[in-house]
Structure formats: structure tokens, C-alpha cells
Amino acid sequence: MLKNTPNLPEILRPSDMTAQEYIYQRLRNSIMLGLIAPGNPITIRGLAEVLNTSPTPVREALRRLSTEHALKLLPNRRIVVPQMTPDRFKELILLRVTLEEHAARAALPFITERLVDQVTVLDLKLDQAVEDENRDQLIKINQQFHRSIYTANPDQVIMPMIESIWLQLGPFTRIAARNVKELYVVDHHKEVIAALRQRDETALLNSIAADIKGGVGHLHADALERILG
């Protein structure tokens, strides 16, 4: 029996997707949803066995995730999901605000009515996920909501960085929110949509910052110490 077998939900695999890419996507998805516990080692051979492949593509996928700081290589060459600290958490949230404000500002000129409609539909799905207390779905839809706004800008260099922040926050999100409703005390998405409709930059940036800080971002030092310690 394998020890520490991580929880790796299956995902869609297009026929032309390489093994390495598929493994990468699948691991990424698991980390983003906080399904891999920080600290306990991930082994190449263990994953290869679970995924029914050879170690080669697994190694490459792990390296990619390390480069994005979703995984960490310890000095003894062990691979783990990094542990969160209150200071690192604070840095991640502040950087997330900066990056997403920047992305929103750059995307605003490209926002169409059609896009706002799409975003509105996503917000409805999000409400449903909260209603259902479906945390995985909530995380996914919330990311889609943000992503679909920022990618309106066709010249993308920032989105991969935002995704990297999401990845780094992923493992913590699950730990922090004991229930879904705790994650979304206040929903700022309606304000975001309103700002988009009016092409109001200031309101857009404010509501996005509020959304980030109001989600997991609202956790303060004392709460963090409790959760992380």
C-alpha cells in the first residue's frame, strides 16, 4: 500500500495532450484546491505508480510546479507543498491585490457588454456554489470570474503570475476556511460587475481589492497564528 497517496481528482484529457502536461494539470488542480497537505513529501515514483506512467513525465511536471513555487524542493531533495507562515500569507495577499488591480486596469479598455454578461453568469454560478456549500466548485468559479475579466486584455503577461499566486494560496485556502460561507462573508462580485458596466476604473479596483481582502485575505495575524500554529 502506498503511503501518502495524494488526492488527485481526474481531469479532462484531450487526446493530443502529453503525459507530462496532463500530470502537470492534474497536480496543479489538486494543489489549487488544497488537496495536497503541506509538508509531507511527494515522491516521483509514488506519483508515477498512481498515475500509471513512468517517472520521467512526473519529474518534469514536478519541476514546473517547483518553478511556480507551488512546490518546494527541500535541501535533501524532498519535494513538498510549502508550509504557510503568517508573513508569507500577508505578502501573498498584498501582492495579489497589486497584481489583480494592475490586471483589471489593463483589461478595462477591452471589456465588452458581452463579456460583462458572461461574468454575470459566472457570479450566479458562484452564488449557487455557496448555496450548495461546494467548496471546490466555489474556488474554481471564483477563479474563472477573475480570470475572464483579466484575460479580456489580449496581451497577456500578467495572468500567469496571478495564477502562480493563486497556486501558492491554494493549499492554505482549504485549511483556513472550515466552511464555505466563512470564505465568502461578503460578496463583492456585484460591485465588480457594476463597475465593469460603468467602465468605472476606481470602483473596479476598489471592489476587486475588497473582494480579495474580504475572502481569505481577511484573516489577520492572530487568526493565522491559530490556524498555522
Place this chain on the structure above:
Amino acid sequence: MLKNTPNLPEILRPSDMTAQEYIYQRLRNSIMLGLIAPGNPITIRGLAEVLNTSPTPVREALRRLSTEHALKLLPNRRIVVPQMTPDRFKELILLRVTLEEHAARAALPFITERLVDQVTVLDLKLDQAVEDENRDQLIKINQQFHRSIYTANPDQVIMPMIESIWLQLGPFTRIAARNVKELYVVDHHKEVIAALRQRDETALLNSIAADIKGGVGHLHADALERILG
């Protein structure tokens, strides 16, 4: 004879550095200095032969660089340094300003007199590099200058992202600046140092933004079209 053999200056290799890591660092260095021409394909076997290793560690290094968007995997699986476009360039510069302003703001509380002294020394070295018209040295020292400021903040999540931007701008920097002095029309580093000494946040952010925009960042659409087209 190998075609397209890239220019890969040797770098320091600690005895405990893995082959993969060494290859990664060496390629990274070359890309950062603009020594690998955008567009023409890099082959795994070709690099392995030049570096006297097997394809395995080369592949991993290339994957890491792709993840950082320093390299691009084309649909036909060819690997190249991505081509710059005027729009992408503009996005990269704007994002660089945002990220480095953020990093500088976060680092300011940790700035010590000792650090300012170190930065001052780097600035002198930088002047020397301009004097010598040593472009590679200039690029390296300039990065050290910025890096040493931002890493004063011990909780680092932003530095890797800034490095990724530098990497993406690297190939272009070389093409754009036909001579070193063109790269540094105005030197804003003295202003940065003064702002650091006075712990003046506003002045610090302004001088850093000016430094970025005054370097390669000053190139405007028409100049870019000329260079890139």
C-alpha cells in the same frame, strides 16, 4: 557541425549543483543577456551535446524556463525564445513598474544604512560598466542593484516574478540597445539611493519608475516598430 549552437557563457558551478540546475542557470544567464536569438529553435539533443550531458537534465531545464515564459513551446513542440511585439513589450514594462514599485514599498521598512552603502557601491560599479561600454556587466550590475533593494524584505514572494519579467525582457534588451550609452541615457540610481537614505517612499517609487521607464522602457511605439519590424 551543430547548427544554431547558442552562445552559452560558462558560469560558476558549485560541486553539489545538479546537472539540471547548472544547465538551467547557464541557459537563464544567456537568455537574460540576450545571447540567444528569438525565433530559431533550440534542440534538446543539440544542447546536451554542447553541454556534454544526456538529454534528460536539458529537458528539465528547458521546461523550467518555459514555465517562466523565458522560452516558448510552439504547437509543433519546437522550443524558441519568444519574439517580442510592441504590445507585449509595453505590457512587460508596465508590469515591471508595478511589481518593482510594490517590491520597493515592501522593502523600505527593512532598509538599513549598511544596505544603502552596499547599493551605493553597486552604483559605482554600474558607472564603471557604462564607462567601459560593457553591456553584459551593465545588465548584471543593474539587476544586482535592484535585487539587493527588494530582497531586504525577508518574506520573498515577489522577487521570482520580477526576475521572470527581466528574463522576458532580456532578449529584447540586447536588440534594442545598439550601444550601452543608449540604454542609460539618464541615470536615476542616484535618486534611488537618496530616497533610500531618507526613507522617502514617494521619492523611492518615483525614481524606480523613472529608472525603468528611462532604460529600455523609454522606447516608444514607433521606435519599437522599427526595431521589431
Place this chain on the structure above:
DNA sequence: TCTATCTTTTTGTGATATCATTTTCAAAAC
């Protein structure tokens, strides 16, 4: 001279083999 088709070579991907290091775990020593 140019284009189209077929063959050869090169290339990326993934599996397997090998080696050195690290971890594990049980027996021995305290």
C-alpha cells in the same frame, strides 16, 4: 524553374536501467 511526393534524418516524448544518496527500521549498545 517550381511544385509535389517520397525517403531519410532529426527531434521530442516516454520507458527503462543504473548509480549514489537518503530514509527506514530493526537490532545492538547504553
Place this chain on the structure above:
DNA sequence: GTTTTGAAAATGATATCACAAAAAGATAGA
């Protein structure tokens, strides 16, 4: 009962091998 030690197993790193897809060249036809 706790620590030390040492053999066995597991693991990461790299080299090599096998295969299919893509690129490059060569040949034939217009």
C-alpha cells in the same frame, strides 16, 4: 527505555533506449 548503528529499501538524478511525429532532402513531374 532511549540512543546508536548498520543493513535493506526507497528515492532522486542521469544515461540510454524505443517509438512516433516532424523536418529536411531528394527525386520526379509539371
